[in-house]
Amino acid sequence: MWNMKYTSKIIEFYSLRIPDNRNRLLIDIWKQNNHWLEVTHDYIQWLFPLKEKSQFNENAPILKNEDIAEFSNNEFLKENLKKSFLVLLRFYGLRLREENRLFLTEYDESFQIRKNVWLTPGNHNHLRITRILKSLSLLALNDYAKSFFLCLEDIYKADKQKISKITFSFWKEAIE
Secondary structure, eight states, X not given: OOOOSOOOHHHHHHTTSSOOTTSOOHHHHHTOOHHHHHXXXXXXXXXXXXXXXXXXXXXXXXXXXXXXXHHHHOHHHHHHHHHHHHHHHXXXXXXXXXXTTEEEEEEOTXXXXXXXXXXXXXXXXXXXXXXXXXXXXXXXXXHHHHHHHHHHHHHHHHOTTTSOHHHHHHHHHHTO
């Protein structure tokens, strides 16, 4: 596959070599339906790791600078992270489109139904979105994070009572 000098749990997980702490492989998580993605709360920290310890999953890996460097230099890892992102976009009723080398996040045909699951005041998915934006930005998928944020900004402007000003500021900060 490639010559890895550095490894960690998150690198091994994203390399499809080991399961998470609940014995789920990355490819198995990608296959889950929207209901599972909504009611299961301990996978998101594996799909979108951060440098900070999770308050909600003490078994989640914590990103180190070496992990970030490995993702930056490894197309296989980035491609798998992109697949994870696409799974969550689908969950939110969104999709990614590439146009003239730019990535655009836009509504898909399920948005009107899917928004009822996550576009409510104080919804736990708002925290997940912050994590996704931050993780994509850290792990060399900045263009995807910015595209997602721009779509979220449009959603926020159209429906400010569903997303708090504070939540929106966290989203903005996550991509900076």
